[in-house]
Amino acid sequence: VIGVGTMQGLFLTYGHCGSLDELIDAITTITAYSLGITKTVFLYLQQDRMRGVIASTIEDWVTVTDENHRKLMSRYAFWGRLGFTAQIVGCVPILIEVTFTRLPNLSPANASVIGRTMPLGPSCWAPGAEPTYVYLLTFYAILFGLYATGFVYSAADAFTLTLLLHLCGQFDLLTARIGKIDDEDDGSSYQKYQVIECAKRHDQLLTYMSDVNDLFKYVTLQEFMSNAALIVMS
Template sequence: MANEQWKNDIAYAMTPFKLLTWPIGVWPLQVYNIYSLIRCILATCCMSIIVILPTMEIHMGCTDAEQNIDSIMLIFCGVLGVLKTICFRIYAKNLTSNYGSARNDYLTIENADYRAIMRRYAFVGRILSCFMVCFSYFSVMIYSLIPLLGDDKDNQMNITDEDVVLEYPMPSRCALEYFGIPESMYQIICLFEFIVLILTCTCNHGNDSLFLNITLHVCGQVKILKASFIDFDVSSSQVNDRFNALIQRNSYLIKMAKELANAISFVLLMQLFLSSILLCIMGFQFILALKMNDAVMMGKSFMVLCTFLTQLSVYSFVGDYLKSQMEEIGLFIYQSIWYDLPVNLTKNIIFIIMRSQSPVKLQAGNFIVVNLATYMSILKTSISYLSVLRVMVET
């Protein structure tokens, strides 16, 4: 019965993220063989298309201002997807050790209250993943349907023309003509580009969900550790061994958190940099759409803004929460009955409290702390920039 419960807990905490990341070859608990490498290479090559085709469109001068913005947005999304997939393969050992540790946590936990804490954090991870991935898929569907629906008047005018201007889910008309792709394959190309967009969303938000889920699990383990310090019983036997086990557990969680921070450092740097640029570009496009009463452009800009703001919000919230959980370890130790412990243990407590004053933090490029303060700073800068542009547009 207990074995079945363990299996159900592990499936509840990990199955959605396995379904998202196994097809692209970055699932940490997979067998890292030639087949997983092939899946990763195929996913990376498909995402490269979303970078190459819009870049060629801009270089050939076949796009207007609106399509240029769409091309830049798609290029940034493709770059982020490729970087996340490659980095998670490079730092596969870090993710594998963390997910392996999480699996062992579910297999070894016996306290019902602690198990409930782990389930709660797993539930939060599932909710965040569902919201991010589903919203991005919905945005891609709307984004892909807009060029196909088109404008009736334009379609009627195009029927009389010898050269029909075809619109694709992503700007790629001139690039496809350059490669000699016949117009008779229009529907097949549209379907292929739609699949590439879906794959790019999976590589972006799927990898985000994979990382955020295990980071929340580490936060849950830190919360359990804090509860263990508070509930520590000094009257029972083997006080030294049990308290030293908690100290070792603290060191182990710090090690796991450091591995996660190292794995995501460069990705976060590019995420902050590209997201900040896109927020300004798409925000300006949204202002122009409001001025021209262009509902289609407003909808596209709004969806892109929401998608990137969601990414920044979730990373900032989880980074801030991880930092606060690590800092509170020293506070909870101080609130425990440490004064009843043997003298040799109270000496170790000082070092734990000192260590908690320098908690593990998610950092972009190992120099920008990703937390709510950073998030608010990015928002303030972007809004200030957009306010200046709005005044310029109205004057």
């Protein structure tokens, strides 16, 4: 709370302008910037571990032959696509609103009024004395950053959700496979083989779940802390 109050005081002091709503919007977007960058960088640094999980996911789809198993996997994949669609549907209208309601304002500013606008933060954050091309470059760089952040943020969350849902589906398939062991009539040796194979698959899935947890736990913690700070500010 003290940190949030200090941040608000600094933003209000900067330029002696800007409403609280504008400042909160700016801080929210800056937070999304940092989270998007963190997710991208962290996935890049952990790409070797992530490559194993993705390769296993692809192998699961390539090797599946049972139609019921494929339907179960497709159902979990559908929920993953639905999560991605929900993220994009929530993101795109905001980006469109920012694009068309905060167009560059090239009207000359007098000694007391700054007429230029910015896609992020209050208009008084845009110095009126800088050349027009510098202002436009800054404006469109920030706007491009907003679009990149929106899509990267949504794609990273949807990717994580889809990956976790796929692993949940694999646990369901493993449960069904274990349930059929008692129905085998080929003798105890084959049942023992099936139990060993199921145990190996269970251990493999636990390893993948541990990898995913290690990949995203710090990003998730940062996201929770950022959301808590934004709630305090609001």
